[in-house]
Amino acid sequence: MFVRLVYESFRRQKRRKVLAGAAITLGVTVATAMIAVATDIGDKINRELRTIGANLVVTPQEDSLDVEIGGVNLKPPTDGAFLSEADLPKIKGIFWHNNIVGFAPILPVSAAIPHEGKPQDVTLTGTYFAKKVSYGNEEFVTGAKTLYPWWKVSGAWPDDNSRDVLIGERLAAKLNQKPGNTITISGRQCRIDGILSTGGAEDDEVIAPLSLAQEILGKPDAVKRVYVSALTKPEDAFARRDPKSLSGAIYDRWYCTPYPQAIALQLTEAMSHSHAEQIRQVAQNEGAVLTRIEGLIFLITLAALFASGLAVSAAMATAIFERRAEVGLMKALGAGKLAVASVFFAEAALMALIGGAVGFGIGSALAHQIGHSIFNSQISISPVLLPVILAIAVIVTFAGSAMAIRRAVSLDPVFALRGEL
Amino acid sequence: MSHQARDLAATRAHAPHTSMFLRMLVRAAVLRRGRAASALFAMVVAAAVATAMLNLYVDVQAKLQREFRNYGANIILVGKDGASLPDGTLAQVDSALAGRGIAAPFGLVVARTADGQPIVVAGVEFDRVKQLDHWWSVSAWPATENPHLSQNRGEVEHPVLVGVRALPLVSPKNQPFDLSFQGRKLHVTPAGTVQTGAAEDSRLYVSLADFISWAGVQPSTIEVAASGSAAEVAAVMTQLAQAIPAAEVRPVRQIMEGEARVLGKTRATLLAAAALIILTAALCVLSTLMGWVFDRRRDFAIMKALGASERLLNGFFAAEAAALGATGAMIGFLVGIGIAAWIGRANFHAPVVPRMGVLPIVLAGSMAVTLISAILPISLLRRVQPAVILRGE
Structure with missing residues (x-):
């Protein structure tokens, strides 16, 4: 029954799922690309600094x-x-x-x-x-x-x-x-x-x-x-x-x-x-320049992660809020808070995994493109990052949905079904 | 109808039409506080991130250029055909720079040690070299007030900075020693050692005043670290070349090219990151706002059912979106400046200067995004009969 609920939800509400999934995909894409760039930027700038000579x-x-x-x-x-x-x-x-x-x-x-x-x-x-x-x-x-x-x-x-x-x-x-x-x-x-x-x-x-x-x-x-x-x-x-x-x-x-x-x-x-x-003139100063640039990109990566986390949360919150009536129906049919919440969380997890995997692929391609067009060399992204990114995607999606799900399950089914809220 | 209510209705009837419009705007925000606040929050975050990124993008060049000035000189003045520079050249260079950099003169001769070994002796102003060449690893800089008297004999002491490779040769026990140049002797006292890994390690450095009175030679080279962008440095170069015709002005190309490359790549990376982040933030606003407007399809239907014209409805939602965009942009701008300043302080140890030029861009961008996210759902809803919406289908 549980599986069928989730499955039908995906099958019937394609538009909403696509919208929320797109937000997750985009968020993970940006996060992946920025993490890849941030981990590689030191090496890239180091190579550029080598133009100053030995x-x-x-x-x-x-x-x-x-x-x-x-x-x-x-x-x-x-x-x-x-x-x-x-x-x-x-x-x-x-x-x-x-x-x-x-x-x-x-x-x-x-x-x-x-x-x-x-x-x-x-x-x-x-x-x-x-x-x-x-x-x-x-x-x-x-x-x-x-x-x-x-x-x-x-x-x-x-x-x-x-x-x-x-x-x-x-x-x-x-x-x-x-x-x-x-x-x-x-x-x-x-x-x-x-x-x-x-x-x-x-x-x-x-x-x-x-x-x-x-x-x-x-x-x-x-x-x-x-x-x-x-x-x-x-x-x-x-x-x-x-x-x-x-x-x-x-x-x-x-x-x-x-x-x-x-x-x-x-x-x-x-x-x-x-x-x-x-040669201290070269060796000492490149350390300073490198540290500054790495620090800058690191801070910006944090900003990117924050922005994409927020985008995912916002999309999830909107998607769940639109489904008040459904929650009301489930509750009216006797579903407990736990049962309703677990359906939503299962959907969120599934979307996070799919969106995360797709986003990881696009993000890698994007990082590759950035490396190619700016530094004329490869920005490699290690596959080890995939589970990490997926885990982050699931956590962020859960965190983003949690508030909305909590509100949805605590709704009075009568009001929810009448559409007054 | 009570007396009071009739009075209220009467005052309202005489009020101008605009007040109803305003009241609707305010009520929409106040009654659905939660959703309005979350839409505003998304807008503030997006505007803040955009402001911070744009500010950093503009400012990072100046910040990194400062870091690159630690590489030392980017311009070198040498006397034409190896001649010394005329007296007063340094003052001319200083006035041409006008605080936009630092210049340090170098005079060089080959002197002989007591046992006849040739060694390069340089005359420098220690204060200036200390500022210009940060990478010199110096055990102790000579005191700069000169000449000073040594305590026991009342004799003038000439401090010397000894290159680490020259040290075992001239003064293995750190004792004072003699230098001779064209028959003239200079008795110097080691003050410290210098290590750079380059030619400096084999040299001796005495103060410029000592150098000129002893060797009778004026400095032949002035190294200049001019600050600013590539164009500003080029302008300083032409200025110097015009002001001092006796000197040949050369760029230190390795430093300039390296700097240009690293700056260019960093800015390009930053731009790519900024584009990605701003896009994400804008989409976040778009989805939140569209959800909010979609949620209010009942309000929309009621207004329509009560006879509101298409124009009024569009105007209402557009004004609402514009107000939200402008408010969010203003708050976000302030927050963003704070973020940029914090990043500047944390990473470059100097705050990022707020750029007011960023404000119109952020404002226009925010309002564009909010307008799109309001108009898009409205144009979808317009085709639907109000009755259908009100029935909740």
């Missing part, structure tokens, strides 16, 4: 002091220690290798370019442009192109295995060179593929494939510094603790959290005779 730098452990003004090194470049290029792929072998967005080795050397009869001293920086590196079975492409999105090249990016170079825009103007020209750098014929504009020290430099810089320096395998761009978790008090003072499980927790410090330590371990450190 947040970690690896230097040789026993390095001598840099004597550098405005990007120009005033020391003989053969001085000091070097890192080994062969160690570079190991960066992708650290615990947080999935958080490494990219890295680029740097080897500045001084070179001479003949200009108007006499040699002109310039800084030539060897690096990766978009180099294919493999570690184990994994292959990936990394270099200046991914690490420094603000580098503008007019012409083409050189190939990493060639002897083609990029030339900074101020240097190009001084030497009167343009893409396609061939210049002699320290006795080697190199083709200029493009003019580089960065707004920084690179505008006065020649940027060349790493192998060319190593050749000029006469030190194959040498790398002066490695800039690493990694997705990190904003630093907190725990992050700042000295890992040496931590014991067992606490150390593991520190090590397995993508704090800038923890990734720096892992980089130091991965490369021999190296010292990795966070």
Whole structure:
């Protein structure tokens, strides 16, 4: 009998059920989409923040002091220690290798370019442009192109295995060179593929494939510094603790959290005779920006959940209020308060489940669409969320109906049937 | 009919027609307090959420731009062809900025330590650097009143901030040491260390006054953190370039582009969220109000049966809806400003400034939603005979 009551109610009152169901579906859609966006926004903004450049730098452990003004090194470049290029792929072998967005080795050397009869001293920086590196079975492409999105090249990016170079825009103007020209750098014929504009020290430099810089320096395998761009978790008090003072499980927790410090330590371990450190200008500030944006979206998600909860309650209340006469009839036929309430709650639960499931599907699609159109990447929504969302939908629907159901069952059937209320 | 009632009827007969209309409006709200209150509540919530979202959307840019200024300079002035900047440049930069940012001069030379090691020494105004470069991890900033006398010998002391990588080389025991530049010596006392993970770690920082009198070199670089939107920063750049022809004005492109991207994406996300939330809230109002109007089909039928014209009926429900929308919007606007201010305080540690420009939008939106939700059921009911409604079918 109970089942039939519920079933007939759905079959006969299609318009009302569709209206209330639509409200639940919409509410769950918004809730699902906002939760998905809120859980993923940190990662998305973190990736956008990586456009500011590297947040970690690896230097040789026993390095001598840099004597550098405005990007120009005033020391003989053969001085000091070097890192080994062969160690570079190991960066992708650290615990947080999935958080490494990219890295680029740097080897500045001084070179001479003949200009108007006499040699002109310039800084030539060897690096990766978009180099294919493999570690184990994994292959990936990394270099200046991914690490420094603000580098503008007019012409083409050189190939990493060639002897083609990029030339900074101020240097190009001084030497009167343009893409396609061939210049002699320290006795080697190199083709200029493009003019580089960065707004920084690179505008006065020649940027060349790493192998060319190593050749000029006469030190194959040498790398002066490695800039690493990694997705990190904003630093907190725990992050700042000295890992040496931590014991067992606490150390593991520190090590397995993508704090800038923890990734720096892992980089130091991965490369021999190296010292990795966070570039505080980038690493410190991105934590602050990230925390603010995450906090904002979190608060807005709360607002969205509240609004959708309210929408569901309002729709349910209206739907039940319209059915006073039915309640009156049931009560007149001898149904108790409990029996009437359980019919309504069963209907509410059924609608919450159906509306919730449909809303979850639409909400996921919506989140996907938002991720695609704003961030050009996927916002993934884990299926684990489905039962949580369904539970929330049922609770909110119950909460929204409770008041209306309580009022409906306490009606005097006589008045309800006469339509006076 | 009692005497009193006759008097009442007489006064009412002479009252203007509008008062009946008004009385109907007021009575409709008072008699069905519960339903009217729930409709108003839905309207207030929707307007509040819309106000808060729109306010945040407008304000978040300014808030995040402030966060991005912690990245330091977004404009750099350097002397053309590596020359020093002329005297008084800093004052010109300050007047061009007019409080819309902070500028810090840097003078750089390569000096030698006592054992002949080359080292970069920078002259800075510690006060300004402290404000510009928040990320510098400094153990102790040198005291800024300078020169100050050391207690024992009455000698002028020159404090120096030592980069962490330079420290073991120049002053492993934190003792005072000598620097020489072109034969001139400067005796400096370490005040603290600086760590940034970048070039600063290998440098020494002395006060600009000490730097100029010792090295005889004027600062060659001024770093400027200009606040405001991308357009405002660009305006500051052109202003600086015009005011100081001896300097080359360069944007720090990595900071500017990163900022533009993050701001753009955040605002887009916020807009999407705002659209979703406002849509939900509007639909909530729509369903509540339509339910309310539908519930009053008896009132509608009685009015019609008593001879009310279509125009009057439409006018009555429309006026009711408009009044509800306007009241809800006003209350909701105030609540929404409160919510936005609270979010600003909780998340950005600065209140979100109320934008009055949001009010007309919220007001118009609210009234549009309430009008639609009143007119829609009315146009459905109009086709039905009053007798059918009154019989409760």
